Amino acid sequence: DQQVKQNSPSLSVQEGRISILNCDYTNSMFDYFLWYKKYPAEGPTFLISISSIKDKNEDGRFTVFLNKSAKHLSLHIVPSQPGDSAVYFCAASYNSGGSNYKLTFGKGTLLTVNP
Amino acid sequence: DAGITQSPRHKVTETGTPVTLRCHQTENHRYMYWYRQDPGHGLRLIHYSYGVKDTDKGEVSDGYSVSRSKTEDFLLTLESATSSQTSVYFCAISDMAGLDTIYFGEGSWLTVV
Numbered sequence: 001d002q003q004v005k006q007n008s009p010s011l012s013v014q015e016g017r018i019s020i021l022n023c024d025y026t027n028s029m030f031d032y033f034l035w036y037k038k039y040p041a042e043g044p045t046f047l048i049s050i051s052s053i054k055d056k057n058e059d060g061r062f063t064v065f066l067n068k069s070a071k072h073l074s075l076h077i078v079p080s081q082p083g084d085s086a087v088y089f090c091a092a093s094y095n096s097g098g099s100n101y102k103l104t105f106g107k108g109t110l111l112t113v114n115p
Numbered sequence: 116d117a118g119i120t121q122s123p124r125h126k127v128t129e130t131g132t133p134v135t136l137r138c139h140q141t142e143n144h145r146y147m148y149w150y151r152q153d154p155g156h157g158l159r160l161i162h163y164s165y166g167v168k169d170t171d172k173g174e175v176s177d178g179y180s181v182s183r184s185k186t187e188d189f190l191l192t193l194e195s196a197t198s199s200q201t202s203v204y205f206c207a208i209s210d211m212a213g214l215d216t217i218y219f220g221e222g223s224w225l226t227v228v
Contacts (some may be wrong), residue, residue: 023166102163
């Protein structure tokens with residue numbers, strides 16, 4: 001039962017263009033969404049997040065959009081740079097009661113930005 | 116960089132042997148997590164801890180146990196390693212500030228032959 005789905009295993013874009021990474025979720029209890037970036041042989045690093053009370057959050061070249069009715073979020077990178085080449089993980093969470101905070105991750109999308 | 120140290124970073128072990136991976140943090144964060152990363156599966160939560168001696172199972176906990184006797188250390192034990200446990204294991208920590216403050220270690224590569 002995969003609650004967070006990244007249906008595109010890979011994406012290739014040209015430098016300077018927009019990269020759009022997509023993520024779908026099935027659990028309507030999720031109320032917080034995050035994107036992590038991972039380079040080979042390194043741990044994932046936090047990129048950007050969005051709460052379910054918002055539909056957009058922007059941080060520099062990175063923007064995350066949330067469509068709650070469609071249970072869909074996307075990460076836009078504009079303009080894309082070769083250094084953005086990495087695996088991007090979508091993650092979601094909800095407060096399951098008490099003080100438990102857990103992330104559920106998608107399978108990841110490998111982004112390749114070509115010079 | 117968040118003060119997270121995983122050890123060992125690389126290990127090859129034989130099927131049936133016990134293995135313990137250690138995660139050490141210097142941030143005094145309350146929450147600690149063990150994830151595994153596998154091709155086609157992304158990151159999956161094995162176990163997590165929300166305080167000293169307080170632990171709970173994640174989605175792929177079978178075959179793994181954990182212990183947290185001190186705030187700074189979270190141990191993951193494979194009692195009898197199997198080839199299906201060949202993976203990259205990531206420790207993560209977070210505090211009460213929110214999930215965007217989850218920090219991951221650099222990973223431990225485990226090969227079970």
